Amino acid sequence: LFSSYPQAKTYFPHFDLHTGSAQLRAHGSRVVAAVGDAVKSIDNVTSALSKLSELHAYVLRVDPVNFKFLSHCLLVTLASHFPADFTADAHAAWDKFLSIVSGVLTEKYR
């Protein structure tokens, strides 16, 4: 995300964002864990992510366009880590799922 879309760094002035930094890895794990929570509650993503939805709406206020960038980078990472499993069907399903997750995180913005 930060290599391809450096504008996203503005949300993390307090972080060391070099590839492999401890802060990057720690925060990345938190984000992916939250995606995992959404996967486990795939039939009710809205309720699974409701606290995060409020956090992003009222505190973080990350511009919605950045969720598209992050979703894209997640897809690229999945594709490169699991090339055999990341079939066209998997790609389609993940693309759809991540756009739902992004929607939930931004739905309380206004």
Place this chain on the structure above:
Amino acid sequence: MVHFTGEEKAAITDLWGKMNMEEAGGEALGRLLVFYPWTQRFFDSFGNLSSASAIMGNPKVKAHGKKVLTSFGEAMKNSDNLKGAFAKLSELHCDKLHGDPENFRLLGDVIVIVLATHSGREFTPDMQAAWQKLVLLLVLPLLWPTNTT
């Protein structure tokens, strides 16, 4: 004017050399048409696009995908004058075909994902960044109608 660093050019040309244009191009265009069905609106003359398997197997889709990726290769040879190199394609896609710029951006992103799938762990963050830059630069000439320079 955006320039590529030596590392970025190397990242791009290395991967380029390893790719099968027809396969990757066809796959990327096919996925665009399957995942974002509204993009099919430009391809009425391509025959059977009625299902995912019809699209992925459609010879015109494969041929056009190959054409698109091959033109990326040409563009890289002219990376300092993309606007000139792409002038005719720009006219075709904007003025005659009335393509929505967003669709070209989507295709660019699908191409990056297909590249990642084919390259596995070799597709590092730096590689992705170089390719995202290339894809954006290639799409830009197609975004601007030729009558507004």
